Amino acid sequence: MEEPVNISIDLKLATPAYRQIVDAMRVRLVEEDLKPGQMLPTVRRLAMELSVHFNTVAQAYRELAEEGWIELKHGRGAMVIARRAPRPAENAENSKIFSERLRELVAQMRASGMDALHIAMELRSLAQALER
Amino acid sequence: MEEPVNISIDLKLATPAYRQIVDAMRVRLVEEDLKPGQMLPTVRRLAMELSVHFNTVAQAYRELAEEGWIELKHGRGAMVIARRAPRPAENAENSKIFSERLRELVAQMRASGMDALHIAMELRSLAQALER
Amino acid sequence: MEEPVNISIDLKLATPAYRQIVDAMRVRLVEEDLKPGQMLPTVRRLAMELSVHFNTVAQAYRELAEEGWIELKHGRGAMVIARRAPRPAENAENSKIFSERLRELVAQMRASGMDALHIAMELRSLAQALER
């Protein structure tokens, strides 16, 4: 029942390790690679796999638990749970901020020299995945 | 000749003030709202407008200068310059990281309760702008 | 002679299962729903009813026995006994701590958005029950 998480992190990046873990796992949770009911590796095991301290993984798990994706149980590991959808009330606010961040990220990609058409292709492919 | 920068930052956000400034200005530079030859407001003036310490703006300007967007002239402010495109050598590496960040950002948007179709629409609209 | 215990626990809560059992049973003991002489369900039966490991119930029973509420008889289950009142010697110290915890709990209720008057009503109703 335990699932390999299949994520990788890069300690050289500016983004803190625990954030990278959270972000990577959130992708797998949203895309339902990790489904409710599945057990996650223990903090200590994932920590070994990623070559970080177990506290770092524990912090990531705690954050995911707070977001309502997983449940941490004393002595019994961590489990993916069915997440109640957040109310769309705050979205009016959030939506704007996220759109801005999207625009900023695209600008960053272009600034780094990526081809505009290539980026456009990626965006369309992401959009298509969402429309399924 | 001096251009209003028309950006706004939110000190309550987790993203540091100087990053917000850099990110917002990079959007305007990439999208060529700010064109080579135009003068930017002085560090102190922009700092006042945004209600931040002038060191914060100075750091943002320094970063933009490092990225090759602007030129700082001692005592005479900052000017947008024609940026030589970054060599696409780094791209193979960067491209992957950016794609991952894009995916993570979309996951975050979905996790925050935003409608998938709404996000898809945004992505397509960004793609379209890039293809022009 | 055996009494249904009529408690329920929630494994999703942060409070450990065994604590929930102890706390719930202590309420029933203090309020004398469970009276000296009555037999409690066996560790294994209560464990099944609550869907927890029997060790968890065993730990709860052990704690209640230590507090002087029940008596464990090897192989013959557990019985509610007449508890000698704890000497009020410790009270001076405990009283302060408990008052503080009461205050903290009320603060938590208010922080969670509960109506102040509603909380006050509850407190008065508890007080009234104590004065009978």
Next chain:
Amino acid sequence: MEEPVNISIDLKLATPAYRQIVDAMRVRLVEEDLKPGQMLPTVRRLAMELSVHFNTVAQAYRELAEEGWIELKHGRGAMVIARRAPRPAENAENSKIFSERLRELVAQMRASGMDALHIAMELRSLAQALER
């Protein structure tokens, strides 16, 4: 502008230090001893005062920030902010749990030998404070 926090914790207790700090400060925030706009001591200073590691205080502050009571700013300390009231939607659920915890706490007090009338008095006094 900086305010003494005037809390004390007891490392001998089972409740973790950071929880004690959170609980004690929440009382002071709910009762508006600490008002929006006030600066809190830095994590390192409060840590010294309470004789704990600064990480312990940092964790407590982070929790209070998450609950919306305070704001942590890089390089600028922590400030009490005006907290948006939590929506009373979840209360139906919470209310029950909190009432149960109240009942359990009272049972614990009685079990520890505190005089029932004394407890009743305390409850009434808390109720009165809420009705003001």
Next chain:
DNA sequence: GTGGTCTAGACCACG
């Protein structure tokens, strides 16, 4: 053996 807490102290990011 699980997750949780705490300490000690290094190093970084921010303003």
Next chain:
DNA sequence: GTGGTCTAGACCACA
């Protein structure tokens, strides 16, 4: 000088 992250490792609580 502020808060944030991470490591190392001890010890505890839980199931």
